[in-house]
Amino acid sequence: xAEELNLIKKKLDLAKLQTEYYFETGKLNLAQKAFTEYxxxxxNFSKTEKSEKIIxxxxxxxxxxxxxxxxxxxxxxxxxxxxxxxxxxxxNQFIIGFGIAVVILIIIIxxxxxxxxxxxxxxxxxxxxxxxxxxxxxxxxxxxxFFSIIAHDLRSPLGAILSFSNLIDDECSSTKxxxxxxxxxxxxxxxxxxxNSLLENxxxxxxxxxxxxxxHPINLNLSQIIEDNIEIQRLKAKEKSINIKSLVDGxxxxxxxxxxVNTIIRNLLSNAIKFSYPxxxxxxxxxxxxxxxxxxxxxxxxxxxxxxxxxxFKIDSxxxxxxxxxxxxxxxxxxxxxxxxxxxxxxxxxxxEEGKGATFTFTIPLKNA
Numbered sequence: 001x002a003e004e005l006n007l008i009k010k011k012l013d014l015a016k017l018q019t020e021y022y023f024e025t026g027k028l029n030l031a032q033k034a035f036t037e038y039x040x041x042x043x044n045f046s047k048t049e050k051s052e053k054i055i056x057x058x059x060x061x062x063x064x065x066x067x068x069x070x071x072x073x074x075x076x077x078x079x080x081x082x083x084x085x086x087x088x089x090x091x092n093q094f095i096i097g098f099g100i101a102v103v104i105l106i107i108i109i110x111x112x113x114x115x116x117x118x119x120x121x122x123x124x125x126x127x128x129x130x131x132x133x134x135x136x137x138x139x140x141x142x143x144x145x146f147f148s149i150i151a152h153d154l155r156s157p158l159g160a161i162l163s164f165s166n167l168i169d170d171e172c173s174s175t176k177x178x179x180x181x182x183x184x185x186x187x188x189x190x191x192x193x194x195x196n197s198l199l200e201n202x203x204x205x206x207x208x209x210x211x212x213x214x215x216h217p218i219n220l221n222l223s224q225i226i227e228d229n230i231e232i233q234r235l236k237a238k239e240k241s242i243n244i245k246s247l248v249d250g251x252x253x254x255x256x257x258x259x260x261v262n263t264i265i266r267n268l269l270s271n272a273i274k275f276s277y278p279x280x281x282x283x284x285x286x287x288x289x290x291x292x293x294x295x296x297x298x299x300x301x302x303x304x305x306x307x308x309x310x311x312x313f314k315i316d317s318x319x320x321x322x323x324x325x326x327x328x329x330x331x332x333x334x335x336x337x338x339x340x341x342x343x344x345x346x347x348x349x350x351x352x353e354e355g356k357g358a359t360f361t362f363t364i365p366l367k368n369a
Contacts, residue, residue, distance in 0.1 A: 012041045215257050215343050219367045222293070223250040225258070226284055229265045233273060240278045240325060244269070247285040253367035254293055260340035261364070265297075267333035268360050272299035275358070277324055292346065292363045300357040309350055313338045337362065 002010040015038035022031035165188060226246050237244050254261070272282045280300040287294050301324060304312070312334050341348045341362045352358035 008041065008045050012038065012045050015041050215260070217256050217344065217365075218258065219253050219255055220258055220261065221250075222252050222254045222261075222286070222295070222364075223248050225261055226265060229262065229269055230284075232266065233269045236270070237273050237282070240273065240276065242273055242276050242278070242280055242282060244273075244282045245284070247283060248295070249286065252286060252288075252293065255365045255368050256344040257340075260344060264337045264340050264362060265295075267337050268297040268362075271333055271360075272297050272301070272358075275299060275301040275303075275324060277301055288366065289363075291366050293366050294361055294363050296359050296361040298357065298359040303354040303356050304350065304352040304358050305354050309352065312350065313348075 001007075002014060015034055018034035019031055019038050022028070022034055168185060168188065223246065226248055230244050230246060233244065269282070276282060276299045282300075283296075283298045285296050285298070337360075338348050341364070345365055346363035348360065348362040350358060350360050
């Protein structure tokens, strides 16, 4: 039964008992055989026992190792879980911080835009304020210029007319010297013409300031307008023996307001005569460039310094220079010229040196096709 059940311990005991039995009964061969089997079983048992202990120890070791690994894994899992929670917390904090930063950035951008808009409004307001100040300065200077003209420039020709008319009256009542009367009458006529020119410029200037002059451009024969104005100024030029000639092509037509063009040419011719030396020449010439005509009025007179050229077209400059025969003026003529040239879509410029005459050139649109 021990053999069938492989009960090694029981087989070992039985082999020992057999050995003792055979030795006591004198059966030495059987006793030796039984002892050999006993010794073999004992060795196998010892080996088996050791193996079982080793297996048991190994099992205990493996179990302990597993438990320690499980404990370590559990600790690692706890650490990982803790780290994961910390990572999630950090991410949440980052998301919240990022969201707050975005909100703050949006608020800053909004405020900057508001500030930019406010700055633009302030800037526009300052620009408008400066423009208003400039307009007020111009209005004040215009007012001062107007009163200056009324107080001085109108009084001079009116006083001259009254004086010479009284002299003529006295001369006619006493000696009746026709030559003296003629001389006085010439001065009287000159004063009256100066007054008329002044009043005409004042009228045109005041209308321009009030905006009552309307721009009505039409196709005009420029050469004819020039000839008409030369004829008007001929007597005035004859007194200084000045020759006026026009080199403008008789077929040239321009597109402009006829009254404004007449005022421009009249004033430029009058100025040229005023500042020309006696027995000199005034020349009108033209050239075309694109759809614009350049008309020049050139004199051989006293010329204009560079410092005065910059003030010619400013109402507040109070620039008034005596002519070569001590002719007076208001300075309004050139200001009117510039305004009317601009109204007709052109520009005006001057080229001059002191003692070498002056050339005034303005542009005007050519005739519409």
